[in-house]
Each structure stands twice: as C-alpha cells, then as structure tokens.
Amino acid sequence: MNQKTIGIIGGMGPLATADLFRKIVTHTQATCDQDHLHVIIDNNTAIPDRTAALLRGGEDPLPQMQKSARMLESDGADCLIMPCNTAHFFHAQVQSFVHIPLLNMLELTCQEMQRRGIRTAGLLATNGTVLTGVYAAVAEKYGITLLTPDDAGQQAVMDMIYRGVKAGAAVYDTAAVEAAALRLQQQGAEALVLGCTELPLAVERYHLDFPAIDPTLELAKGAIRFAGGTVLD
Template sequence: MSEKVIGILGGMGPEATLDCFGKIIKNTPAQNDQDHLRVVIDSNPKVPDRTAAIIGEGELPTDIMVQGGRILEQAGADFIIIPCVSAHFFLKEVQSQINLPILSIFDAVAETIEQDHPNLKKIGLMATSGTISGRLFQKRLADSGIETVVPDDEAQARIMAAIYDIKNVQSTRSRADITADLTSVAQNLITHETHKVQGIIAGCTEIPLALSQEHLSVPYFDSLLLLARAAIRRAGIEPI
C-alpha cells in the first residue's frame, strides 16, 4: 500500500504547528530521509481566534479554514489534521466544504485511553475556555464511559493566561513560571477531594509546550502527540 500524504491545517498557533510536525518526524520509524512521510503544511496565523468565535465574541474562522483545506488538497494531501483543539469546534462545517477527510483529535485521545488505559474512568481536562464550553471533548469521552472534570473559574483563567503567554513570543513571563502554574492546576485536579482525576488531558496544543508527563503523577495525554501518531498510522506506517 502506498503511503498517504499528511496535510496539516496549521497556524493556530504557529508554534503548535511546528510541534505537530516535529512529533510526526520523531514518531516515524525512519532510518533515513526517504523513510519519512510526505507532509504538506498550510500555516496561516491569520485565522481568527477560535475561543472568541466559540463564545460569540469574535469572527468565525470557518472560511479561512476551508480555504486552507482546499490549498492542502491542491498540494496533494490525502487527509488533514488540525493542530488546534478549539478549531475542531468548526470541524463539521469545514469538513462539509472540502473533499479530504479530517482526523479528529477527540477520537485520537479517546481511542488511546480506551486501548491503553481501559480502567481510567475520570480525567481532568486542561484546555481553552472555548474548547471547554463547546463540550466536544466531554461528549466524546462520555461516549467511552469516561467522566471529564474541568478546572474551576480561577484555575481556568490561569490556564488561558498561560496559553496566551506561550503564544506571545514577546512575553516577559518565563516558560518555567508557566510550567509551574500549569502543573499546579493539574495537581489540584489530581488531589482535590471532589476531583481525584486518574489522568490529565492537554486539551490545547500549546499546553504540551510547557507541561509534560514528568511534571505529573498520573497518566498525561498530549492530545497533539496522539493526533500526530494517528496521522502517521493513517498515512500507512505504524508509529514508534
């Protein structure tokens, strides 16, 4: 079977797009350049803010996303991944206007939990306010019998501040400080008497840029890593 070409509908944000491509490279069992997969990237940072659109306070990103999808199709991609969780809120509308299939980041995460952690039934979600209010992660995980716990308003505000600081290349806040804040939020979900989650989902593709498994005492699910691995598999190669 010939390998399929991965299309990345990116720019939301640019560093997460870079991280996605890096994860595809690092999880492909290549011994030389020619063993790697062909990847086509359209990184358009002009896509309107997805969280603002979801909560009704900003321009819809759909038209620009559709335009990007068509660019990827013309460039030879066989399917598309989107390294932005909040953008998946608009996935159905975008999918209805392009011919290439779009892989779901929610499916990538839920299927990994089902296969690798079948006893995990309560998980903490760290994501943008748009992703949380859209309830797409919660609905997909509920289909797998998994309860989703989200941070309280104060902790959610800290997550959003961290995400935007990661996006801001001119931020004066250190990455170590961002990591410490995100770790604190995660640990509260793990240890708080009313939460006691059994795992944490990095439900925003910026979060893995500052938070990793080494910071946590429970299984950590990097949604972008799992999407990258799903893309490698869809392209015809079993990831490392």
C-alpha cells in the same frame, strides 16, 4: 510502499503546528529521509482566534480553515489534520468542505484513554474548548468522565496558554496551573488531557510534571498510521 500524503491545517498557533510536525517525524519509523512521510503544511496565521469567535463574538475562523483545507486537498493531501483542539468545534463544517478525511484529534485522544483504561480525566484547555463541551461530548461516547478546573484554575490555564506559550515567554510562573492540576487529581482524575496544543509545549518548556495525555501526539500517531507509516512508540 504506498504511502499517503498528510496535510496540516496550521497556524493555530505556529509553535503548535511545528510541534505536530516534529512529532510526526520523530514517531515515524525511518532509517533515511526517503522513509519519512510526505507532509504539506499550511501555516495559516490568518485564521482568527477560535475561543474569541466562540465566546466573544469574534471573527469567524471557519472561512480561513476551509480555505486551508481546500488548498491542501488541491495540493495532493490524502488526509487532513489540524493542531488545535478548540478548532474541532468546527470539525464537521471543515470536513464537509473537502473530499478527503479530516482526522479528529479529540476522537484519537479518547481512544487512547480508553486503551489505557482511563475512566476519569481532567481537561486542561481553552475556555472555548471547555465551555462548548466539545471534548466532553466525545469523551462521553467512550465512557470517560472529564473534570474541569474551577474558575481560578481555568484562568490560570488560559494565562499560561496566552501569556506563556503564545506570547513566547521562556520563563513562566506555573504555580497556579500546578495547583489546579493537583486539585483535579484529588477529585479523581487519573490523567490530565493537555487539551490545547500549546499545553504540551508548556509542559516541556516550563518543566511541569503530572500524568498527562498529549492530544498532539495522538494526532501525529493517527496521521502516521493513516498515511501508511509505522509508529515508533
């Protein structure tokens, strides 16, 4: 069996990194420890906040992202993945810094929507992801229209990401987010893209129920396939 090693540029945030690793493990066909894939994780919590950098002149996250990428490559990774949708704004700049492929979570997500025949989707994501249009640019290539929440809905999503999951809140009032999700569905969204890696965790932790596409899961599956594993659906 000629399997490749996966390197995770992690720390954006730590729970999202753990969620990606868990999904790689649980979606790999394996009957024993040795059947699983070799995964190297750099939980680099020194990477500055991506939304703050893109929208508010915060510290540039790129040097730390490139540092992690180069370290993982040196440690033997054959491909890289990063569980942060907003960080994909810097995808090309990180990719240019290493000689191994950096898989693109946004591309994999849009490919899955295309496979399912989804033509219109709602995007739940950070302000950085929404306002830079990084997801919309990829979706357009696949003929997919992305709808985004109104101002109140977007603020509700941001609050749940930062004051809910990132803050470690076990209980959180999700009424405003659920209302925003419903409005997007009423506007024609066939599914909602959980376009921040904290959002799949929020859906699970706060028991949210709406048709969703999980980019973390699509990234995990893409990494499994690249590394020579078999995906368990």
